[in-house]
Amino acid sequence: MRQNFLLVFFILINCFLSTLQAQHLEQLDSVFIDTKMKIPRKNSGKMVVKITSETFNRSQGKSVAEIVNEVSGIEINGSHSNEGQNLGYFVRGGRNRQVVIMVDGVQLNDPSSIANDYDLRLIDINTIEEIEIIKGASSVLYGSGAATAVISITTKKSSEKPISAQFTSTLGTNRAAQDENYKLEEFTNYAAVNGTLNKFFYHLSFGNRYFEGLSAIAAPDGESYLADIYNRFNGKFNFGINLNDHISFSQFFSMDKYKAGFDNFDYTDAENQNISEQLRTGGHLEWKFNKGFYVFNDNYSWLKRESISSFLSKYDARSYSIDNYVAYNFTKQITGLVGLSYNGSSFNSFSIPYEGSELSQDVIDDIANFDIIDPYLNITYISDFGLNTNAGIRLNNHSNYGSHLVYNLNPSFNFKMGNRNLKLFASYSTAYITPSLFQLYDPLYGKENLLPEENSTFEGGIEFFMDNSLRVSAAYFNRMETNYVDFVNVDTELYIYQYQNIDNTFNSSGVEIEVYKNFVNKISISANYTNTQADERFSQRIPEHKVNANFGYQMSSKTNFGLIYQFNSEREDSFFNLATFEAEMITLNSYGILDFSASHKLTKSLKLFAILSNIFNQEFEELYRYETRGRNIRVGFTMEF
Numbered sequence: 050m051r052q053n054f055l056l057v058f059f060i061l062i063n064c065f066l067s068t069l070q071a072q073h074l075e076q077l078d079s080v081f082i083d084t085k086m087k088i089p090r091k092n093s094g095k096m097v098v099k100i101t102s103e104t105f106n107r108s109q110g111k112s113v114a115e116i117v118n119e120v121s122g123i124e125i126n127g128s129h130s131n132e133g134q135n136l137g138y139f140v141r142g143g144r145n146r147q148v149v150i151m152v153d154g155v156q157l158n159d160p161s162s163i164a165n166d167y168d169l170r171l172i173d174i175n176t177i178e179e180i181e182i183i184k185g186a187s188s189v190l191y192g193s194g195a196a197t198a199v200i201s202i203t204t205k206k207s208s209e210k211p212i213s214a215q216f217t218s219t220l221g222t223n224r225a226a227q228d229e230n231y232k233l234e235e236f237t238n239y240a241a242v243n244g245t246l247n248k249f250f251y252h253l254s255f256g257n258r259y260f261e262g263l264s265a266i267a268a269p270d271g272e273s274y275l276a277d278i279y280n281r282f283n284g285k286f287n288f289g290i291n292l293n294d295h296i297s298f299s300q301f302f303s304m305d306k307y308k309a310g311f312d313n314f315d316y317t318d319a320e321n322q323n324i325s326e327q328l329r330t331g332g333h334l335e336w337k338f339n340k341g342f343y344v345f346n347d348n349y350s351w352l353k354r355e356s357i358s359s360f361l362s363k364y365d366a367r368s369y370s371i372d373n374y375v376a377y378n379f380t381k382q383i384t385g386l387v388g389l390s391y392n393g394s395s396f397n398s399f400s401i402p403y404e405g406s407e408l409s410q411d412v413i414d415d416i417a418n419f420d421i422i423d424p425y426l427n428i429t430y431i432s433d434f435g436l437n438t439n440a441g442i443r444l445n446n447h448s449n450y451g452s453h454l455v456y457n458l459n460p461s462f463n464f465k466m467g468n469r470n471l472k473l474f475a476s477y478s479t480a481y482i483t484p485s486l487f488q489l490y491d492p493l494y495g496k497e498n499l500l501p502e503e504n505s506t507f508e509g510g511i512e513f514f515m516d517n518s519l520r521v522s523a524a525y526f527n528r529m530e531t532n533y534v535d536f537v538n539v540d541t542e543l544y545i546y547q548y549q550n551i552d553n554t555f556n557s558s559g560v561e562i563e564v565y566k567n568f569v570n571k572i573s574i575s576a577n578y579t580n581t582q583a584d585e586r587f588s589q590r591i592p593e594h595k596v597n598a599n600f601g602y603q604m605s606s607k608t609n610f611g612l613i614y615q616f617n618s619e620r621e622d623s624f625f626n627l628a629t630f631e632a633e634m635i636t637l638n639s640y641g642i643l644d645f646s647a648s649h650k651l652t653k654s655l656k657l658f659a660i661l662s663n664i665f666n667q668e669f670e671e672l673y674r675y676e677t678r679g680r681n682i683r684v685g686f687t688m689e690f
Contacts, residue, residue: 133309142557142583219685226679277310640669
């Protein structure tokens, strides 16, 4: 199997280097996420992934998780399963709590979740303008949790016209590979009105995403399980003012809610339901002055979650985050950035005690809370002769753990040869992950004297690019992890589990290769390959080999076609055997999925699109015994005025 997959990959690379006109991921010449300043890609010392609006336009109806899952080095486990399936963010051998999700410049988190992570299922992809992703330890600029990746999402801005509108509607099937019926069971709708009136701007949007037909657990042969419905609503209002060419201010209010059905953990059918709801508000202030700029971003989140099953539970969490920083150009080559970030988190939880019949509060926010205040400094040096350096430090001040210092050093050298550039880069960076409030204070599994995890990442690589017509890059990474917080059995006779630090040092390493090229105006191909050598303790559900490839054909200025292929090699998974009361390992088979997409601009304002996913109706598992999507059809339209 390994030889077959390598053959496919190198054939794709060959095809890629001989044909194309890429419109896919990292085309733009500037990046932001690795320095918090827009700099030319050639001066960046990282392999920054930039997913642009063109990608979203060609992937209508997909979720955010599906799009991010096409990036090298990243496995979003559950993105091909039932729409309401819990998502695993597996990056460079890490887990959810080691990935930071940013929206419009602010880190989002759920203090009531086990991993303190943010749920990508809450985000409507139609609201997104672009996504930037940086991999490796990035705690200097992005704080606790930024150990394996930062996924920074930027939402759409207001039109410069007084009034503009967009409407998107999608219909589709939602079936497993073994299902025979192609019924319409997917409905997605989105509407937005926005514009600019003199100095004032506004943006109002509403969306709904509804899926039926697919069970969370795969039914045994000869049986059928009830569909587990997913239903999400999103609403947001953003408004602001451009005081002049130098100062702008905006404020937003948003509501996001979904209901997701799920089955029992013993793989039997059930009508359980997860309900997740969040209210958010926050703002953005930007002041540009002669030699720099100042930015202030904040976000307040109120989150409510409820799990309706035989183990009824409710959670109520609050989180307030601030990130503000000032950048100053000391010279043409040297820019300094000084920032201060804050996060305050708390949560309440309620459950039914043993032999009880009513909900009882078991965690109170007066106890389950913490504050993090972090000053940080970052220096960027861009020389006239090719040497570039990005270096920084951050002092984490945690109300439970005191102070902790992290740092980053990221040199690179750019060789310019006419319109061609060859860049060599390396970095060494550290990160920390403070235990979540759940891990600290949950009455059954928590432990209050847990220590923060510590990560360090070495990365080195090479990148070749020629104008906007070709880019080839390869990177090697090695990640070390200590004080890992694991869920362990502390009493084998009574089967009592608890979160505890593990004394061992764990190591993950790997290689990421990306190739993009522009050639001819009608054809585009892009591809990436990831090899991940995850530590055995954390290798579950992480493929050792993963390939993504994208082929596009622009038949005319109005009509486009595309093919997207993804291959995942064999992975290990585990399940709890109720007969032996022990966790057992099982190997999940490798799989490859091919999707086809087409779009046609019927008029200036109306575009039609269609997607045929999993063309060959491949049966596969992302998680043991959980259902995945087979061949499905999706059609829809977008209108813009």
